[in-house]
Amino acid sequence: MAVTGMTRTNGLKKALPLLLPAYGWLTLAIFLPLSAMVYFSLLTTMSSTTPSLTLANYAAFFSDPLYAVLLLRSVKLALLVMMICVVIGFPAAYVLAKIFKGRAREAIFLIVILPFWSNSLVRVFSWSMVLREGGILDVVLNAILPFKVSVDLMYSYPAVVIGLVHSYLPYMVLTCYLSLQAIDDALIDAARSLGASRTTILRRVIAPLALPGVLAGSALIFIPVIGSFMEPRILGGRGGTLYGTVIEDQFTAVYNWPLGAALSFILLAVVLAILLAAAPVLRKAA
Amino acid sequence: MARVEVQNVQRAFGDHKAVDDVSITFEDGGFYALLGPSGSGKTTLLRMIAGFEFPDSGSIRIDGAAVETVPANKRRIGMVFQNYALFPHMSVAANVAFGLEVSGQKGKDVRRAVSEVLDLVQLGDFGKRRPHQLSGGQRQRVALARAIVTKPRVLLLDEPLSALDKALRTTMQGELKRIQREVGVTTIFVTHDQDEALSIADQIGILKDGRIVQSGAPEEIYDRPNSEFAATFLGDANILDGTVVEGRLRLDNGAVVALPLDSTQTSGRMRCAIRPERVRLAVRNAGGRAEPGATVVWGTVRRRLFSGSFSRYAVDCGGSELQAIAQRGATRDLAIGTEVELSWDRRDLIALS
Numbered sequence: 181m182a183v184t185g186m187t188r189t190n191g192l193k194k195a196l197p198l199l200l201p202a203y204g205w206l207t208l209a210i211f212l213p214l215s216a217m218v219y220f221s222l223l224t225t226m227s228s229t230t231p232s233l234t235l236a237n238y239a240a241f242f243s244d245p246l247y248a249v250l251l252l253r254s255v256k257l258a259l260l261v262m263m264i265c266v267v268i269g270f271p272a273a274y275v276l277a278k279i280f281k282g283r284a285r286e287a288i289f290l291i292v293i294l295p296f297w298s299n300s301l302v303r304v305f306s307w308s309m310v311l312r313e314g315g316i317l318d319v320v321l322n323a324i325l326p327f328k329v330s331v332d333l334m335y336s337y338p339a340v341v342i343g344l345v346h347s348y349l350p351y352m353v354l355t356c357y358l359s360l361q362a363i364d365d366a367l368i369d370a371a372r373s374l375g376a377s378r379t380t381i382l383r384r385v386i387a388p389l390a391l392p393g394v395l396a397g398s399a400l401i402f403i404p405v406i407g408s409f410m411e412p413r414i415l416g417g418r419g420g421t422l423y424g425t426v427i428e429d430q431f432t433a434v435y436n437w438p439l440g441a442a443l444s445f446i447l448l449a450v451v452l453a454i455l456l457a458a459a460p461v462l463r464k465a466a
Numbered sequence: 467m468a469r470v471e472v473q474n475v476q477r478a479f480g481d482h483k484a485v486d487d488v489s490i491t492f493e494d495g496g497f498y499a500l501l502g503p504s505g506s507g508k509t510t511l512l513r514m515i516a517g518f519e520f521p522d523s524g525s526i527r528i529d530g531a532a533v534e535t536v537p538a539n540k541r542r543i544g545m546v547f548q549n550y551a552l553f554p555h556m557s558v559a560a561n562v563a564f565g566l567e568v569s570g571q572k573g574k575d576v577r578r579a580v581s582e583v584l585d586l587v588q589l590g591d592f593g594k595r596r597p598h599q600l601s602g603g604q605r606q607r608v609a610l611a612r613a614i615v616t617k618p619r620v621l622l623l624d625e626p627l628s629a630l631d632k633a634l635r636t637t638m639q640g641e642l643k644r645i646q647r648e649v650g651v652t653t654i655f656v657t658h659d660q661d662e663a664l665s666i667a668d669q670i671g672i673l674k675d676g677r678i679v680q681s682g683a684p685e686e687i688y689d690r691p692n693s694e695f696a697a698t699f700l701g702d703a704n705i706l707d708g709t710v711v712e713g714r715l716r717l718d719n720g721a722v723v724a725l726p727l728d729s730t731q732t733s734g735r736m737r738c739a740i741r742p743e744r745v746r747l748a749v750r751n752a753g754g755r756a757e758p759g760a761t762v763v764w765g766t767v768r769r770r771l772f773s774g775s776f777s778r779y780a781v782d783c784g785g786s787e788l789q790a791i792a793q794r795g796a797t798r799d800l801a802i803g804t805e806v807e808l809s810w811d812r813r814d815l816i817a818l819s
Contacts, residue, residue, distance in 0.1 A: 366551035369518055372538040373545040374565035374616060384564070388555045 221441035237442030247426070247443065251450065254423040258405040261344045262398050268345070269352030270394065274386075276353070277360035278368075292353045300347060304414045307343050308334060311415070335417025343411040348404070352397035359393025360386070395462055399455070407447055423447060468529045468619035468652055469494045470515060475524030475534075477510055484510040485521070486676035492620075492654055492669075497646050499655045499663035501700065502673030508656045509624060511673070515654065516622050517541045528619055544613030544651070545622045549629065550605045552597040558584070558608050559593035565616040583615040586645060603634045610642070614649055621646070623655045627662065639666050660700050664688065672696050691739065694818050703739040704788045705818075710736050719784035721763040724812040737818045744814040745790035747779060749798075750805040763788070767804045781806060 221238070223231045241247045276288055295303060310316045313332035321329055333339045363386060371381045409428040412420030427447070430440025455462075470492040477485040485507040492498050500508040513519040515526060517538030526534040533541055552561050559580050566576045584590050587607035597605055606626060613621060626642075627635045643666055646653050657663050663670050664684045671681035672695075680687055680696045691697035694705055708717040710731050715738070716722050725731070726738055750764060765783035777799060779790045788808060792800075800806060 366547045366549060370547060370551040373516055373543055374568055375539050376568045380568055385553060
């Protein structure tokens with residue numbers, strides 16, 4: 181036991197130079213600004229030279245039902261985007277991990293991660309070219325279909341969903357791919373030799389083993405989408421008013437930083453509460 | 467339980483013919499080994515019988531019915547995989563029950579069948595464990611139990627013992643043999659390990675480059691290999707090249723020996739094999755010449771490999787080297803450099819095609 185203790189101390193000493201940059205950076209880049217935000221959220225005002233501390237900003241959330249309504253709307257949006265990503269992303273990841281091999285896999289993989297290479301703002305604006313009336317989607321559909329249709333999805337809730345799914349789908353494909361790829365093909369062969377049909381294999385072998393990847397992808401999508409503001413702002417118009425855009429307004433338009441900070445921390449609390457509630461399921465899957 | 471007939475089966479991957487015109491019949495209840503080096507096509511052949519691969523041409527029949535286009539889940543075949551392929555998220559009992567549940571059986575019947583088969587493989591108390599809590603040998607037994615619980619028509623084993631250490635492998639070979647006899651299922655066993663094939667199977671098929679080189683009972687193939695490959699892959703063999711002259715064989719090292727008993731060749735080149743344990747070793751008599759007609763070759767001991775109950779000698783005979791195995795106790799140990807005479811019964815000399 182003494183020996184293991186010693187190697188562990190030694191190991192830590194050796195690991196320190198490797199850990200320090202990351203943890204030092206995290207402290208600077210997250211912990212300090214976050215502390216500042218906690219402080220801001222408790223201020224009465226930013227402009228006064230002698231600010232006093234208050235909980236009024238947190239109380240504001242509860243006094244006006246609009247905030248709760250918008251938060252609920254954001255949660256629903258995040259759930260919808262997450263589920264669409266599972267439905268679209270899982271089959272794609274399955275094909276990548278289990279059907280394609282070699283060159284074909286690399287090519288398709290490239291298409292999946294291509295969105296990461298472009299600026300997210302550019303991506304969102306390019307969607308506005310597609311979705312608006314007289315836009316690319318409108319023109320193409322009218323060219324294909326024999327009857328006249330008018331497609332104007334711009335400045336609507338569906339536009340926000342489309343934009344967000346596009347932005348976050350790669351996360352789902354990648355996490356699902358990793359867990360699917362780790363499944364030994366012999367397990368699938370074994371299930372088949374035991375008489376299982378494709379759907380039975382998917383349900384009883386592949387899905388349970390791929391669940392950690394699906395859950396990881398879901399968390400990676402759910403958390404940022406709840407607080408998203410760029411896609412709702414650009415693609416959603418009036419239909420894009422969400423909890424995230426309200427927070428953004430406090431910082432950029434209204435200049436009420438204390439309220440914006442307080443609303444952010446309430447969001448953080450809600451996300452943590454949801455993750456905590458899901459913890460038993462997550463632990464079981466892992 | 468069933469008879470499996472493979473007829474003129476071919477399977478190519480790109481330009482590579484993995485299985486090239488193979489025909490072989492596996493009789494009902496037999497225990498067969500497909501033996502060959504890696505890349506010989508033995509696993510591809512097994513996977514075609516299982517239904518994971520489909521032949522480009524040829525037919526596979528189980529009890530007379532053609533199955534070569536039937537998918538794996540409809541063939542009623544049990545398979546044990548090289549790395550066991552146990553479902554890691556299920557208990558041992560759930561792994562074994564899987565095939566029964568898939569076929570629609572429920573409740574008490576499943577539980578009884580699972581506990582019976584776990585008793586058969588001597589893992590009666592392990593039903594609740596997870597695969598990662600088991601040793602290699604135990605996983606092997608679970609994989610076997612899972613494959614036979616559904617009463618498959620044929621049991622296929624793909625190098626099932628290669629991941630085990632030597633002692634455990636020997637135990638499992640005996641276990642496998644016992645269980646196969648008890649269940650009586652036609653069993654096809656793929657291996658690259660010649661000792662395993664010899665000790666476990668009733669019948670062996672030797673594969674090379676996608677073709678069956680020779681098939682038959684282990685003793686038959688060992689005693690009468692039909693090619694240099696069969697002779698050297700299944701066991702060790704001294705290969706002797708020579709020319710047939712006047713009813714005798716003049717070896718390339720100059721020695722003249724009797725022809726193999728079953729040889730009818732009267733002239734030309736000939737290649738023969740002799741097993742090292744069939745070669746007798748004796749210290750060469752000073753001055754004594756062997757009488758004409760005896761199969762005697764002279765040489766000098768170059769190396770000796772001591773293996774406990776026997777010693778293996780490498781003897782230099784006029785430039786070519788012969789291996790001989792001598793039981794210790796039966797003969798005195800020979801020192802390196804000793805002049806020896808090697809002899810054998812001409813019945814033990816095997817003519818190779």
